[in-house]
Amino acid sequence: MSTLGPIDAGDEASDIAAVAQVARRFVLAEVAPNLAAWEQAGEFPRGLYERVAALGWLGMGYPEPLGGTPASWRLRNAMTIALARQGGSGGLMAGLFSHNIALPPLLRQGSIALQRQVIPDVLAGKKIAALAITEPGGGTDVAALRTTARIEGDVYVVDGEKTFITSGMRADWLTVAVRTDPANKGPTGISMLMVPTQVPGLSRTPLQKMGWLCSDTAHLRFDGVRVPASYRVGEEGAGFKIILTNFNGERLSMAAMALGFSQCCFDEALAWAQQRKTFGVPLVDHQVIRHKLMDMKMRMESTRAWLDAVASQADAADRGDTGATGAEWVAQVCLLKNHATQTMQFCADQGVQILGAMGCMRGTACERIYREVKVMMIGGGAEEIMKELASRQLGL
Numbered sequence: 458m459s460t461l462g463p464i465d466a467g468d469e470a471s472d473i474a475a476v477a478q479v480a481r482r483f484v485l486a487e488v489a490p491n492l493a494a495w496e497q498a499g500e501f502p503r504g505l506y507e508r509v510a511a512l513g514w515l516g517m518g519y520p521e522p523l524g525g526t527p528a529s530w531r532l533r534n535a536m537t538i539a540l541a542r543q544g545g546s547g548g549l550m551a552g553l554f555s556h557n558i559a560l561p562p563l564l565r566q567g568s569i570a571l572q573r574q575v576i577p578d579v580l581a582g583k584k585i586a587a588l589a590i591t592e593p594g595g596g597t598d599v600a601a602l603r604t605t606a607r608i609e610g611d612v613y614v615v616d617g618e619k620t621f622i623t624s625g626m627r628a629d630w631l632t633v634a635v636r637t638d639p640a641n642k643g644p645t646g647i648s649m650l651m652v653p654t655q656v657p658g659l660s661r662t663p664l665q666k667m668g669w670l671c672s673d674t675a676h677l678r679f680d681g682v683r684v685p686a687s688y689r690v691g692e693e694g695a696g697f698k699i700i701l702t703n704f705n706g707e708r709l710s711m712a713a714m715a716l717g718f719s720q721c722c723f724d725e726a727l728a729w730a731q732q733r734k735t736f737g738v739p740l741v742d743h744q745v746i747r748h749k750l751m752d753m754k755m756r757m758e759s760t761r762a763w764l765d766a767v768a769s770q771a772d773a774a775d776r777g778d779t780g781a782t783g784a785e786w787v788a789q790v791c792l793l794k795n796h797a798t799q800t801m802q803f804c805a806d807q808g809v810q811i812l813g814a815m816g817c818m819r820g821t822a823c824e825r826i827y828r829e830v831k832v833m834m835i836g837g838g839a840e841e842i843m844k845e846l847a848s849r850q851l852g853l
Contacts, residue, residue, distance in 0.1 A: 587631055599634065615679040646694060648691070669832055
């Protein structure tokens with residue numbers, strides 16, 4: 458049960474305030490004293506999942522029968538923003554919440570039996586779930602994926618590779634995109650499978666990264682991995698559509714993360730400017746520094762307003778408004794993701810500049826976020842792909 462208590466849909470403002478308050482306490486007690494060591498180790502303790510689950514955060518947005526707590530996108534975004542702002546670690550966020558890109562396909566399209574087998578343990582922090590789509594040389598071109606799954610009786614036999622998989626080293630469940638129709642090289646030959654990681658034929662290799670240091674990232678190899686046919690998510694050939702739908706939620710969450718990290722840079726830069734003295738006065742007394750801070754603030758507020766508008770449409774769709782999230786909304790999500798990560802990039806750059814030499818030192822949030830911004834601008838769909846997808850959604 459969440460220590461925040463039940464979420465009251467009629468008092469969302471109070472819930473948002475409570476989430477932010479608890480996030481701050483959690484980061485100060487659990488994260489801040491340990492983050493440097495986790496970054497150096499390349500991972501954070503597995504037990505952290507259960508502590509976050511006890512706060513109700515892993516289950517936000519999932520059905521109660523599966524161990525979740527129904528919550529609006531606005532509330533989920535508030536939690537994401539608060540944790541990103543207080544913790545300042547993309548690696549921590551990516552690792553703790555990798556299930557939010559791995560489980561939605563199962564929740565929307567999987568069988569009830571498979572949902573019950575996988576989801577409750579993940580939301581309780583007892584198991585870890587990861588999404589495995591990207592392949593070596595494939596990148597964003599999902600329709601060209603080459604990992605195959607051929608049917609043999611009542612099992613699929615999986616062969617192929619995946620790379621850049623967040624939580625891939627210690628995940629217990631993988632949501633894997635596979636080609637089930639080898640004769641069909643296009644998007645309609647793709648399906649989705651839930652693959653348990655404790656199976657013969659699966660090997661995992663850790664990858665070293667520029668940022669997100671405390672989240673494990675893996676290269677996966679499937680060599681004759683046998684998976685029950687009942688672990689397929691949705692119909693054969695429906696995988697590409699499932700993936701595209703899943704991307705919308707991932708990109709919306711990444712925009713919220715980017716806003717939180719932007720705020721983290723602003724907070725650190727402001728605090729530094731108020732206590733650091735140059736030429737006998739606090740740094741913030743210099744007009745050029747105040748203007749830098751206001752440039753950051755301007756971009757953050759535009760991102761916040763856009764995020765709230767797009768999230769409100771997503772919430773309307775969840776309430777049954779079938780016209781709330783059409784092609785225009787998808788375009789908005791793509792462009793918002795770009796705008797939010799560009800805001801993060803700007804704030805990280807300005808934060809490092811305001812901190813000066815201290816901004817180049819490991820241990821400052823601005824330095825860490827400066828290194829992490831590129832994975833945010835590439836992951837979930839690179840900027841260039843987002844622009845192209847948005848233009849196509851708008852019929853251009």
